[in-house]
Amino acid sequence: MQTYLADSIDVAVIGAGHAGIEAALASARLGAKTVCFTINLDWVGNMPCNPSIGGTAKGHLVREIDALGGEMGKAADANTLQSRMLNRGKGPAVHSLRAQIDRRDYSAYMKHTMEKQENLLVRQAEIISLEKTVEGYELTTALGAVFKAKSVVLATGTFLKGKIFVGEVNYEGGPDGTFAATTLSNSLLKLGLPLRRFKTGTPARVLRSSINFENLEKQEGDEKVIPFSFETETPPENSVCCHITYTNDDTKNVILNNLDRSPLYGGVIEGVGPRYCPSIEDKIVRFADKKRHQLFIEPCGKNTEEMYLQGMSSSLPEEVQLKFYRTIAGLENVEIMRPAYAIEYDCIGPLSLFPTLEVKGQRGLFGAGQFNGSSGYEEAAAQGLVAGINAAKFTKGEELFHLARSGSYIGTLIDDLVTKGCADPYRMMTSRSEYRLILRQNNADERLTPIGYEIGLISEERYNKFKQTLEIKEKEIERLENTFASPSEEINKMLEEKGTVPLSTGVRFADLIRRPQLSIADILPFDSEHPTLSEEILDKIETEIKYSGYIKRQLATVKEMHRMEATKLDVNTPYDEISGLRLEAREKLLKIKPLNIGQAMGISGVSPADISVLIIWLQKKGN
Amino acid sequence: MQTDTIAAICTPLGEGGVGVVRISGDKAFEIAKKVFKPKNNKDIEKMKGYTAAFGKVYDGEELLDDAVALVFRSPKSYTGENTVEISVHGGTHLIRRVLRAVTAAGARLAEGGEFTKRAFLNGKMSLTEAEAVMNLISAKNDRALNIATKNKEGALSQKIKKMTDKLLYLVSEISVFSDFPEDETLFLSEDNFLTSLKEISADLNTLIADYDKGKLIIDGINTVIAGSPNAGKSTLMNLLSKTKRSIVTSIAGTTRDVVEQTAKVGDYTLLLADTAGIHETNDEVEQIGIEQALNRLDTADLCLAVFDTSVPVTNDDKTLIERIKNKPTLLVLNKNDLNSTKEDYYERLNIPFVKISALTGEGENELVEQITNLLKLNELDPNAEMLISERQYQTVQRAKASVNEAIFSLESGVTLDAVGILIDDGLAALLELDGKRITTEVADEVFRNFCVGK
Structure with missing residues (x-):
């Protein structure tokens, strides 16, 4: 093939999914000349699976992306169909925002945002080769255009050697009828990247008018919608309703009788699927004693009658799909518009990445999203943002950055991937963080906006506004800690109604808020001096006062972790020469090359005794 | 390297x-x-x-x-x-x-x-085993040796593991609670949580109580000998040392200062402090001595108050009795010849007493028995797993505080995400106890001790 030199650029981003978008926008916003390649320009920011953003722990990620200066939260707010704060009854650590999104509008919004972005060109092209040169990398498109780039972000999603499975049928292909990227993997293998196969799947989309909603449980959005972005001033409104229904014994029987037609059980799929997002056949086999499985029926957008069946992904043949969907209450006459399918793809073993998401041994080459072994839009976007920032930093010769595990879910996600690795597509879960009460969705700005400002993704204006809000919050907390509620008939009546002890002497307002039975809203009417504050600030104040004791405890743990993280380890540390380290620990440390003691502690196979050997070795070396 | x-x-x-x-x-x-x-x-x-x-x-x-x-x-x-x-x-x-x-x-x-x-750095033994070895080396008596040996065999580790397993189960339940908001079938019982936590709290309490007793056995019992100058303190000393020569040695040279000596009594080691007689005085130097004696009394594990039963009870004796009656005290009644006319008075005080005789040397066995009863040392199961270092003790105290706080929070209706932090803290302390978790503090502490051991 005849090639031609198309351009010399700073950063090339391969892929324009949720990871690629954040990477390209961040890189361009930091002043790097960036080109983002996509196989099909009409599918920028596509949601090939559920038409929603957020959910437990994932909602935290979106808030964090926004706090750092990413785009996902704003795009979600602009295209929300319905929004809910999950886990409201379970405490502030697990509150998590989830929104139904208009899928096509979201994609258009993201495409347009990228098109308008200075320093950024989005280009439809399949990259067929990536080669290392003295100056950086050379990317060649399927049509022979050669781009020289100083730095590259791989955000290939499920496109790398993508293969679609529906029952006995399988073929090369990307999600939603796109082409797969069939040759790029060869270049990556040549560079020495350890590729492997993962798999994921999606349920069918069905026609709204073929569903009987009459007896189905309704799930409405929240009365008061809280936006994802700290910058969204007018919260989105709910315009749709979701529905809940359940599988039954008939569903189970249809699936079990046709299990031999599943490529997963027939051994045709070699890739490993996501443990926490299993297909319906997987759920029925693994949780055999469970009577029924819940499923949500969600609209895909305002201008479409396509409905998504959450929880019902499958790789069974199309006719079997239709048969088992029709066993479900409300879906008796359902018509499939797009069948469910499984997709298998190449990705990298993330232990070969640094916490900066740079590939070990490949300066300037970064990975993000499903390519790194994760699953989910939010996980992808979070990594894309970090990879994009670092790609830009790399081209400017600046030191790369990474986020601490103890400071964010993004840091936890990346630390898990690069330190522990993953055996199946990694999904963010609340339980993955040891610091849940501190890493709340309502304080993502306090944790990350100063970092985003320092990096250069947060404007002066936004940063000043953030600081003002912070000041107002702190002042009000101090006031509540030092102002007393005096006993009165009214307040005691309220307290007794709420099931808590009435007042006989003055009590600090803060101490009243600390009572589990009371909320800040219950107290406000009796606090004549209280300033008028936004819901957002009130929510923060309530959490911080109510949980101050617990937060303090967790902060002590974080401080200890910070000390460990502050003890740096050189990537060239001669672990094989440190006597006292056990063999397994030596091998793991040599492979993973942790950046500090904190990261080393997370490596499975490195014991506390090994860590003490390392600490003592470092001390001796320091002397 | x-x-x-x-x-x-x-x-x-x-x-x-x-x-x-x-x-x-x-x-x-x-x-x-x-x-x-x-x-x-x-x-x-x-x-x-x-x-x-x-x-x-x-x-x-x-x-x-x-x-x-x-x-x-x-x-x-x-x-x-x-x-x-x-x-x-x-x-x-x-x-x-x-x-x-x-x-x-x-x-x-x-x-x-x-x-x-x-050995520890080369992965040959766990932290608790290493600490046990350090204690073996410095064991002052047979019972201390026995305790240290038990720990070296890993009895404490086993006990800790049982508790950490229980806490780990609770932690996993909390993970489910926070990870799966929309699954209708998961059910968490707060009662089960409370029951488990209370069991762990009780186990930790036992460890703590045993440590206090075990400490008396391992480190020795801080014992103050009080009484008027002629009451027979040297008789008691001689009995304890089983020599005719007084074992009393003076630290700073005057009889008014506190005098220290170690004596083995039965299985126990007594760290003896002889004190100036407590009595009313205008002598400034004497007053300082008495002040010291009183301070000692307040911090001692055990007070042996010696009285001569052949002489009338003085006001000073009564002051002393008033001072010590609510402390772990043993009255040592010195049978001076046959003329022990005031024995009745002391026996009626409702304070444990023991009679000793300078002439026959009798009374030692009873003394040991009374000390055992008084300090409840017999309640200590000699085969029980036990904490042996201050580090371990402090860590268990921390675990207990966290678990108890978790119980309190749960009972007062605090959400599980916050209670989970307390459970995490308790678990971290227990893992630290057995060296399964390392922090910079633990590393420093343990290795500082290693350097001064033996």
């Missing part, structure tokens, strides 16, 4: 039958070769692990003694390093000469506890 080679005498000094010098480190074989010549010209460096050679020990050219050299090859040795143990006939002088020869040949004198430290 190369480790230097260390050596030390690892048998007690004295006129024992055999004395052993241990050499451990990368150059152990090389150094042993310089001082030890096998009879059949075996080469120590080529000997297999766990084998012995008979030969002679030299200091330079000078023959010191016949000896046996035991060879251990890394990692199969106490420290995990190459090790040679040279056994010679006992005798303080001889064994010291051997050690001197070994150090002259290139070994460094081991610091206290250094073999154990290396």
Whole structure:
């Protein structure tokens, strides 16, 4: 093939999914000349699976992306169909925002945002080769255009050697009828990247008018919608309703009788699927004693009658799909518009990445999203943002950055991937963080906006506004800690109604808020001096006062972790020469090359005794 | 990183039958070769692990003694390093000469506890085992030895593991609680949480109570001897020391100061402090002495108040009794000849007492029995797993505080995400206790102790 030199650029981003978008926008916003390649320009920011953003722990990620200066939260707010704060009854650590999104509008919004972005060109092209040169990398498109780039972000999603499975049928292909990227993997293998196969799947989309909603449980959005972005001033409104229904014994029987037609059980799929997002056949086999499985029926957008069946992904043949969907209450006459399918793809073993998401041994080459072994839009976007920032930093010769595990879910996600690795597509879960009460969705700005400002993704204006809000919050907390509620008939009546002890002497307002039975809203009417504050600030104040004791405890743990993280380890540390380290620990440390003691502690196979050997070795070396 | 080679005498000094010098480190074989010549010209460096050679020990050219050299090859040795143990006939002088020869040949004198430290660093033992070894080395009496041995065998680790397993289960339940908001079938019972937490809290309480008692056994019982100057304190001292000579030695030279001595009574070690008699006085120096005596009384584990039953009860005696009656006190009634007319008065005070006799020396067994009862030392199960260091104790206190707070929070309706933090903290403390979790503080603390051990 005849090639031609198309351009010399700073950063090339391969892929324009949720990871690629954040990477390209961040890189361009930091002043790097960036080109983002996509196989099909009409599918920028596509949601090939559920038409929603957020959910437990994932909602935290979106808030964090926004706090750092990413785009996902704003795009979600602009295209929300319905929004809910999950886990409201379970405490502030697990509150998590989830929104139904208009899928096509979201994609258009993201495409347009990228098109308008200075320093950024989005280009439809399949990259067929990536080669290392003295100056950086050379990317060649399927049509022979050669781009020289100083730095590259791989955000290939499920496109790398993508293969679609529906029952006995399988073929090369990307999600939603796109082409797969069939040759790029060869270049990556040549560079020495350890590729492997993962798999994921999606349920069918069905026609709204073929569903009987009459007896189905309704799930409405929240009365008061809280936006994802700290910058969204007018919260989105709910315009749709979701529905809940359940599988039954008939569903189970249809699936079990046709299990031999599943490529997963027939051994045709070699890739490993996501443990926490299993297909319906997987759920029925693994949780055999469970009577029924819940499923949500969600609209895909305002201008479409396509409905998504959450929880019902499958790789069974199309006719079997239709048969088992029709066993479900409300879906008796359902018509499939797009069948469910499984997709298998190449990705990298993330232990070969640094916490900066740079590939070990490949300066300037970064990975993000499903390519790194994760699953989910939010996980992808979070990594894309970090990879994009670092790609830009790399081209400017600046030191790369990474986020601490103890400071964010993004840091936890990346630390898990690069330190522990993953055996199946990694999904963010609340339980993955040891610091849940501190890493709340309502304080993502306090944790990350100063970092985003320092990096250069947060404007002066936004940063000043953030600081003002912070000041107002702190002042009000101090006031509540030092102002007393005096006993009165009214307040005691309220307290007794709420099931808590009435007042006989003055009590600090803060101490009243600390009572589990009371909320800040219950107290406000009796606090004549209280300033008028936004819901957002009130929510923060309530959490911080109510949980101050617990937060303090967790902060002590974080401080200890910070000390460990502050003890740096050189990537060239001669672990094989440190006597006292056990063999397994030596091998793991040599492979993973942790950046500090904190990261080393997370490596499975490195014991506390090994860590003490390392600490003592470092001390001796320091002397 | 190369480790230097260390050596030390690892048998007690004295006129024992055999004395052993241990050499451990990368150059152990090389150094042993310089001082030890096998009879059949075996080469120590080529000997297999766990084998012995008979030969002679030299200091330079000078023959010191016949000896046996035991060879251990890394990692199969106490420290995990190459090790040679040279056994010679006992005798303080001889064994010291051997050690001197070994150090002259290139070994460094081991610091206290250094073999154990290396064993820990080389993964040969867990943290609690290492601490137990340190305690074994410093055990002051048989019961302390027994406790230390039990821990070295891992009894404490087992107990801790049971508790951490329970907490881990709760932590996993909390994970489910926070991860799956929309699954209708998951159900968490707060009652189950409370039950588990309360069981753990009770277990931790036992460990703490046992530690306080065990500490008395391991470290010795801080004991104050009080009473008027002529009440018979030296009789008691003599009884305790089983010698006719007074064991009392003065620290600062005047009888008005606190005097300290160690005495073994039965299985226990008493750390004795004799104090100035407590009485009204205008003498400034005496007042200082009395002040000190009173301070001692307040912090002591045990007070032995000695009274002469042959003389009338004085006001000073009554003041003393008033002062000590609510403390762990044993009245020691000195039967002065046959004229013990005031015994009745003391026996009616409702304070445990014991009679001793200077003439017959009788009373020791009863004294031990009374001390045991008073300090509830008999409630300590000699086979129970026990905490043996202050570090372990503090860590268990932390675990208990967290677990109790978790119980309180749960009962007052705090959400599980916050309660989870307390459970995490409790779990972290227990993992730290057994060295399954390391923090910079633990590393510092343990290794500081390793340096001063033995």
